[in-house]
Amino acid sequence: MTAIAVDDEFTAAAVRAMGAEQGDAALDALTWWDLLPALDDDEAASAVIGALRAQGRQLADTPALGGLLAQPHVELLGAAPGSIVAAIARRSPARGDVWVLTGAASDRSILFDEPGRGAHVVEAGDVGRTEIEVPGRLSVVEVEVDLAGRRPDLPEAPAAAVRARAAYLGRLGAAAEILGAAEQVVGMATEYACVREQFGRPIGTFQALRHLLSWAGTDCVAVDAVVRRGVDVRRDPPERFGEVVKAIAGRNGRRACDRALQAFGGIGFTAEHDHHLFHSRVLLLDALLGSSAELTHELGAWLRTSGVDPAYPAAVMAAGAA
Incomplete structure (x- = not known):
């Protein structure tokens, strides 16, 4: 690679x-x-x-995303950085809420934050684990725990105070990881187009493919821009801006991988080629903390009902301008 x-x-x-x-x-x-x-x-x-x-x-394959997501709660608990990672709740149509850990979390304690009930910290040995086999070289584990009747380590009031910040950081981190995977595979496709020949010429000289890779590169640049802006405004982000960042990253990351696959042609569809690993990483991360499809729908409904300026304004555009 x-x-x-x-x-x-x-x-x-x-x-x-x-x-x-x-x-x-x-x-x-x-x-x-x-x-x-x-x-x-x-x-x-x-x-x-x-x-x-x-x-x-x-x-x-590291527990970085879960560590970043847990950090606001870790600070309130006075725990050491890295001692706790957050499980991510996702909705399964068949099974309801399912808790997921990503990365090799080893023996760290696990944070379960339940809106309305508070946050629980559970020792690694006290949860059931089911390894999920997915491409992308990222460990994915479904964890099961019975929180009924258990006293929360952070009651609802303090947990609620940091919940939005935790979600913002988690979405920003997931968007950055999507960006990395997407731009790597687009870079690989661009290099391939420079050496793969057809009709006696590198395929990268054909205008249609150059346009395709330019669009893929533009997809990545857009994610890069919104992630950087997300870092700039992280102390006081505009309402729902974390969802905007994640939605753009998921949509553009998937699109960039699709376009790179067209550049690779038949070889890109094989298990021997690395494309599917990067594409799978993007698909997995898009599914966590709100997929691009879910978030786009929710943001659209919010814009219609709230009357917020869809240009999403000055606070974002002016951040970092000083």
Whole structure:
């Protein structure tokens, strides 16, 4: 797999670290857990999100997303960064709410945040686990726990106070990881188009394919822009902006992978080729914390009923302009 250049020093270092180490060792090499309590600092926040972007590029398997999602609760609990990772609730049409862990979470405690009931921290050995086999080289585990009658570690009032921030950070982190996976596969497709020949010419010289890859690159640039803006406004984001970031990342990431697949042609459909791994990572992350289809529908309904300016305004556009 060819490395694609990055324009951020920490993200480039994270790409190298995640290529050399597995799981927690990669995060430890970056002192990533030590950065989480400093998310109000611009450089620390950029580094935290940059590591998730690198994770997507390298298809690394770490508990970074769950750690970022749990961090606001961890601060309230006074626990050490990295000692707790959050399980993600997703709705199954057949089974109702299902709790999912992503990444190699090892023996960390698990946070279950239930709106209306508060947040519970459960020891790793006290939950049932079902490994889910998915492509994309990311560990996915469904966890089962009986929270009925259990006293929450964070009652509803304090849990509710940080719930929106946790969701925002989680969506921002997932969007960055989608970005990394999408731009890596688009870079691979671009390199392939430069060496694969048809009719005695590299296929990248054909206008139709050049347009296709340009659109795929534009999809990635749009996600990059919205993720960077999400980092800029993270202290006081506009209403529902985390959902906007995640919706754009999911939609554009999927679209970029589809376009890259067309550039690869038949080889891209084979199990031997890496395309399906990146595409699967994007599809998996799109399904968590609200899919692009779900969020787009919900945001559209909200705009219709709230009267909010759909241009989504000044606070976002002006962020970081000073």
